Amino acid sequence: MQVISPWDAAKSMTEAPDTPAETEFSGRRGRLFWLALKLGFLTVLTLGMYRFWMKTRLRRWYWSAFRPMGHPLEYVGDPWEKLLGFLIAVVFLAFYIGVVNLLLMFASFSLFNGNVAAYVLSFIGVIPLWFYASYRARRYVLARTRWRGIRFGLAPGAWGYAGRALWHWFLAIVTLGILWPRKAFYLEKYITDRTYFGAEAMEQGGKWTGLLRPWLGVWLPLIAAIVCTAAVIYFETNAISSIPQLDGPLTPGALENDMVHRAEASLFQMLPALVVIYLIWQPLALINYNVKRLRYLTSNKHLAGAQLSLAPRFWRVTGIYFWGYTLASLVAMILLVPIAIVAIATAVGLGAEIGLELGAMGHLSQVAMTAIAIGSYFLLFLMWSVLMHAFIRFPLMRHYAESFQIANPTVLNAITQRPRDEFGEAEGFAEALDVGAAI
């Protein structure tokens, strides 16, 4: 019997080009829970200063858990550069809030005798900045992500992205949302086509109409709901008060009229049921759209002849959201109890001047109660974010990893390194503007 050492096995290992490479997911929920709890606690203690460190460490953890072809991703972002980026953004925003808004306010009060114009202009001014920030944040994260020792990257183009985003949003709004998936597709394509793994550019294939079908599941009920609401408001104001009583002689016209009114009345009877059905349907349709969108967009991405694919399942994702949010809400409600008690006690105490009657004892317990309420308030935020990590992001990522495949992976071996993207401001604007980054 011949013993083959791992060394020989590794040397003689040939990867079959036709079988798609699977993705492993390592890392345990419990560890993530304690890590997120510890880092979140430090963030609360430092009044938020630690969040740059928290973000960095959590990303390192998540990235290293995701292992396409058995090789972990690596996140090499640095908390200090995040802090600096945030401060740079704060300087810019201080200028915007202080100087630009001062000029806007002056112009607004001088020309229109009010501040509405200034608020509107100021808000409109922030919108392109918001898109700009989200592209820059993506660029930073990709520039600090590595796989198999090779850097990812995103080519510059944040203003181009902001311009396109504005245009696609505009189209989506004026078409009452039917072009929403078109916006999603073209913005994703803009980003993907500028994404690099090493020297090799990624490519987004497919057509935007590929997202249309799942979107119709969201859009049609939405339009129906709007039409229904409009109809109800119309009937409420006009028809319902004038349902005729059938006292007079039955003419065919009167009968028809009566039937129309009865139909209206039955619509009103059905209304609660319709509302309930809609409220259950709409979140499910949204999840379905997001799952299908992720699947379609990922499965149409190419990298140097390798093809990506992802097949998240609707019911699985729904289950993760359902149980995750149920658990988080339960914990949140438990934590809300002391806050509510203190709020009620304070309200009652103020009303009846109980604090005065109880004297010093009452005062002391009031202080203690307030301290408990404030503690619970912070604990609420902390626990919510920790539970989101452990019961939403973790299972979702694990589920995505299960079905993430790379077809024809051997071509990736030849991919060469790209130079470092210095990127001084990190994701400062995204941080300052609170552009919703996942982690």
Added chain:
Amino acid sequence: MSDTMTIHVGPRPAALGALGTYFDGETAEAQPARLRIEEGQQVLVIEVRGQQKVWPLTDIRRVPDQADREQLVLALAGDPVVRLVTDEHRLAQRCPNLSRRNSHVKRGRVLGWAMAALASVALIVFVLVPRMADQLAEYIPPEGEKALGETTLSQIRTAMNQANLEPLPFCENAEGVAALKAMETRLSDAANLPVPLSVHVLDHPMVNAFALPGGHIVFFKGLIDTAETPEELGAVFAHEMGHVVSRDPTRHALRSAGSIGVLGLLFGDFAGGAVVLFLTERLIEAQYSQAAEANADTFAMATLENAEVRPGALGDMFQKFLDKYGDAEGTSAHFLSHPKLGDRIANSSARQAEVTATGFTDTPLLTDQQWTALKGICR
């Protein structure tokens, strides 16, 4: 080097060679690697495709926060891209500096830039914005100024009554309002004001009064309660008129007009609310310069004299503040936050002595009945 050579890994020689995967950072290829420790030189030798990479044990760093604890992901200090992945944990015990920080970021440089950033913010907030506001205040048309005052007043009323979600109520007892109007007429006739006034009383115990752009003057109930004579209240009235004439409030409100609300928009949550509250309080506190306060005092005393009211009443009112709170900071009346309150009282009594010497006679500002009505304006 042959395959049969003994490989030393860990505290004692391992029976079989440790294996790993080496990423050279030049291509994406995962290269199978064979590892051994060269005890003499204290280096890790990584054998890849017949080549040898030599890593000094002191320069080996661990990539932190790995989700998978079965594996070690190692980096070489000074080299940003090469990585070695192995499940041979005994290797970790041989590397003394494994947990040392391994980052491209120079912390000293970052701190330097951070200081520069904070300095820029301070420059914008404390120099650029006030200067611009002072300049722009000269050019704002009267209607705009009035609108600015109204907006600021409603922001203050909302912010001061956050608990009830409704703006702080005005005191509008008809007889009290009439008495206040009488006082206003008597004083403004003597003052030659550039804009018509709009005077309000807010139902709040704070002992304070303030002026807003466009001729708004606002008293708090607490101030009316504290004043013992109509002349004392009238002195404060005249002082606020001085601010209206000098347009101090316009400059002041413009400074924060851009920030209030927009800050709330940006931060949204309770932090934004706190910032807005803070800015509102600064508006009420109205920390004008000492020169601006002195000018308003001078204006007030001149106005009082013209209206045949004792200029010493201003000093009497200040003396009330002093008796009530002491000449300390941290109380809620803006007259108090000026350290030179004693000097201002002295100024007022000096002026009173002067005019008394020249045979000044005063006429009561309000009748007793009017004064009682004004005291009850919040009923």
